[in-house]
Amino acid sequence: QVHMVESGGGLVQPGGSLRLSCAPSTPNYKLAAAGWFRRQAPGKERELVAGISWLGGSKQYADSVKGRSTISRDNDKNAVYLEINNLKPEDTAIYYCAPLNYYSDYQPPSDFNSWGQGTQVTVSS
Secondary structure (H helix, E strand, O other): OOOOOEEEEEOOOOOOOOEEEEEOOOOOOOOOEEEEEEEOOOOOOOEEEEEEEOOOOOOOEEEOOOOOOEEEEEEEEEEOOOOOEEOOOHHHHEEEEEEOOOOOOOOOOOOOOOOOOOEEEOOOO
């Protein structure tokens, strides 16, 4: 069964930067509009951090990362990326990617059940 594969997380000091990558586990699963989500604590809801339309012409950001993050994609590689600069301790979370109902509710499709394990980002001195 296909699932998302996220990478690029790690331990970084406040003010640092990271670039996260995501791709489906199989190339047959084509990512259309996609988003990065994060879960900041066990039991807390995943929140949308950034979204990008299928061709990349439209992007949306949560207020918490706006101005210091960039979502991008490479459709030839079927991959989506998230760069976050000036990282803050409150950015500490597990980051996940998923397809997105863009121009709609900005949530994954209701039948999406292919979450990956995510990538842990820890911001600490």
